[in-house]
């Protein structure tokens with residue numbers, strides 16, 4: 001299955017709080033980070049482990065299960081994706097960060113790229129792309145295209161809210177990419193905003209507009 005809508009009570013509670021019209025920048029930001037952390041826990045369930053021997057407290061050598069050391073890069077899509085970054089790095093502290101800057105043209109809804117800086121060895125890394133909103137899917141597919149073009153072999157997507165249109169677009173372009181989301185909402189409105197959604201996530205995280 002490539003779409004994972006996480007219905008854990010903590011995830012649903014925090015997302016519910018984020019939907020409140022009058023939410024403060026501080027609360028929105030905090031909740032975005034907390035949700036990112038919970039979704040990262042879900043999205044990393046299949047990371048490979050390997051057995052290693054360590055010196056235990058009693059003096060005996062003991063076998064423990066540690067991450068196999070697959071290289072990970074986290075890819076926040078500017079701006080709003082930055083609001084999830086701390087939550088993800090809390091759980092994967094050694095991950096490298098690749099940054100993609102895209103904004104959506106308000107008329108055409110097409111993504112406009114303005115920045116990119118990728119880590120090296122992308123061809124050996126799992127990329128976890130983070131953005132609160134998957135609306136038309138244009139920004140996400142453009143980001144996956146950039147990663148794919150640089151040889152990235154495995155990509156996952158974590159979003160807070162996804163529209164059916166965006167899920168469809170990602171699945172058509174990248175059927176192998178797993179999407180983790182706190183909610184699959186109803187639809188897009190005439191301006192391409194997710195309904196019920198969260199409003200403009202970038203503006204809410206950065207306190208702009």
Ligand SMILES: O=P(O)(O)OC[C@H]1O[C@H](OP(=O)(O)OP(=O)(O)O)[C@H](O)[C@@H]1O
Nearest residue numbers: 078079080103104135136137138139202
């Ligand atoms: O699925 P799409 O239709 O492409 O829309 C989703 C994109 O729109 C928002 O970014 P925005 O363009 O508002 O930029 P910002 O993060 O700088 O506010 C959001 O954070 C996604 O990146």
Ligand SMILES: O=c1cc[nH]c(=O)[nH]1
Nearest residue numbers: 135193194199200201
């Ligand atoms: O609902 C939406 C759609 C795109 N970008 C947002 O921030 N929110």
Ligand SMILES: [Mg+2]
Nearest residue numbers: 200201202203
């Ligand atoms: Mg925005």
